[in-house]
Amino acid sequence: MSDELLTRWGRALDPEAVLPEYPRPQLVRDSYLNLNGRWEYAFADHEPERYDGEIVVPFSPEAPLSGVRRQLQPGETLWYRRVVRLPEGFAVPGGRVLLHFGAVDQECRVFLDGVEAGAHEGGYLPFRLDVTEALAAGEATLVVSVRDDTGVGSRGKQKLARGGIWYTAQSGIWQTVWAEAVPAAYVERLTLAPDLAGSAVEVTVHAGGAGPGTARIEVSADGVPLARAEAEPGVPVRIALPDVRAWSPEDPFLYDVAVELGVDRVTGYFGMRSFGVGPDRDGVPRLLLNGEPYFHAGLLDQGYWPDGLYTPPADEAMIHDLAMVKSLGFTMVRKHIKIEPLRWYHHCDRLGLLVWQDLVNGGEPYRPWVVTAPVLAPLTLDDRRHRRFGRADAAGRARFEAELRETVELLRNVVSLAVWVPFNEGWGQFDAARIAGELAALDPSRSVDHASGWHDQGAGDLRSLHVYFRRFRVPRPDGRVLALTEYGGYGLRVEGHVWGAAEFGYKRFADAATLGAAFARLHAEQIAPAIARGLSATVYTQLSDVEDELNGLLTYDREVLKLDAALIRSVNTRLRLP
DSSP states (O other): OOSSOOOHHHHTOOTTSSSOSOSOTTSEESOOEEOOEEEEEEEOSSOOSSOOEEEEETSOTTSGGGTOOOOOOTTOOEEEEEEEEOOTTOSOTTOEEEEEESOEESEEEEEETTEEEEEEEOSSSOEEEEOTTTTTTSEEEEEEEEEOOOTTSOOTTEESSOBTTBEEOOOEEOSOEEEEEEOSEEEEEEEEEEETTTTEEEEEEEEEESOOOOEEEEEEETTEEEEEEEEOTTOOEEEEOSSOOBOBTTBOOOEEEEEEETTEEEEEEEOBOOEEEEEOTTSOEEEEETTEEOOEEEEEEOOOBTTTBTSOSOHHHHHHHHHHHHHTTOOEEEEOSOOOOHHHHHHHHHHTOEEEEEOOOOSSOOOHHHHTGGGTSOOOOOTTOGGGGTOOOHHHHHHHHHHHHHHHHHHTTOTTEEEEEOOBTTTTOOOHHHHHHHHHHHOTTSEEOOSBBSOOOSOSSEEEEEESSSOOOOOOOOSSEEEEEEEEOEEEOOTTSOSSSOOBOSEEESSHHHHHHHHHHHIIIIIHHHHTTTEEEEEEEOSBOBTTBOOOSBOTTSOOBSSOHHHHHHHHTTSSOO
16 A cells, blocks of 8 residues: 555644544434544454554544554454543433444444443444433543444445455545434434425434424525425424525526424435436437436546545545536436535535445355456346345345335435446346346435446346446347446556555556546547437546556546636537437
């Protein structure tokens, strides 16, 4: 691993103020205690009396910004420790104190003053614990133990033997740790379902804690109240809105919502938009935005950083990436095999970038002839034969489906999320047709790309192709939307901005001029002409370099845009529907 490649945000990191921003913009409460920063850590079979040193949370021990730079191996246990002190007046009389973990990879147990408060399995989803009694005195020692034995659990693109398209495995706490105080009865979450055609939003208030109460709801725009309603917790209420302003990448307008339940008050937001699939004026199946055909011109976004790995070094770093994508004329990002912190989705919502969300893959080690061979020669296998896809373990399959349901609930209110992608290139794939149906039933408001790349089972809303080593040709229509969901991958090494000596790319170039000419030629000759023949979405590989992969538009440290911005924008102006 390079010791030198840091982002500008990593170089400026203040360990006393690490990712201090409120971590859940979709549901904001005026109670927040950030627990990021310096913790103690140790690698030991049992909790040690003496710890090894300091780790900067929430960076994993493998990440340079953690200050540790050690790989947690299967069979090892990583221990964290710090003292939690609640500020004076933080706890609500008669209420509860909740401890939140944005994500911990992979299995963890949480202790306060030596008493186990809870446990969690799965490295990508948030969880919370009620720690009211443990913090009754206002202070306690918090200890977290972590194991990352991987097994058949979700792991994304992490690999202990990293290289090529597989990246440094990371472990432990990698999203913000924080606490909040809530009343005895409080708003646990909101379900916000916009009905653009009906000029209304359906709001469901989900209550936590104890005690009855009626929720009071107010919708506003630009600070001006528009509508009010009351509803019992768990009961949807439909709220009509005047002169609805639709959300789109061109006009990412957001409405605000405030909810009161007893003495609790939370705020959130929503956008009035609709997604779907339907014919254009020539009868060609297209992705729809707000009832009209809309071309999705996207970039593949791995969500890795040279200094933070899975964890962005700053909120500004995430904004930089997304604002760059927007400024280059793209309308979409495909979040590849990772679930980001909730602030990332908030920035997509407010900046106006459509999101395709991959679910995180798992299962046994992948068979190269299943997941790699199809990049060179077409191959379609029946994914109901679980063993050949590394999915013979029934418990592993059940865990994937449980995490699928949790992911849908976590991201249900994300305004910009347009497409779900449960499987990519056969990695951990199984029963994709059935899974696509499950996703559609859980969330009928979005489209489903059931098998991105290959091993198409004929389901979902999209026919999803990856083309790297051959010329892209429009296939015969099959009634679904045609999408080129990975292509390009053109590589350029920019000295002084690379992670190591190894290089991976689908085609390598010696300088920016030849890379730019090839990029323009690819789109002029193969991509843009295909739109009139049915191509409805594209995902260029990729936003940034990642470790050995040198095929990003940006270098891994985000310092160099390899192509002229005007060239990229001129290409993207052609990626529109006729």
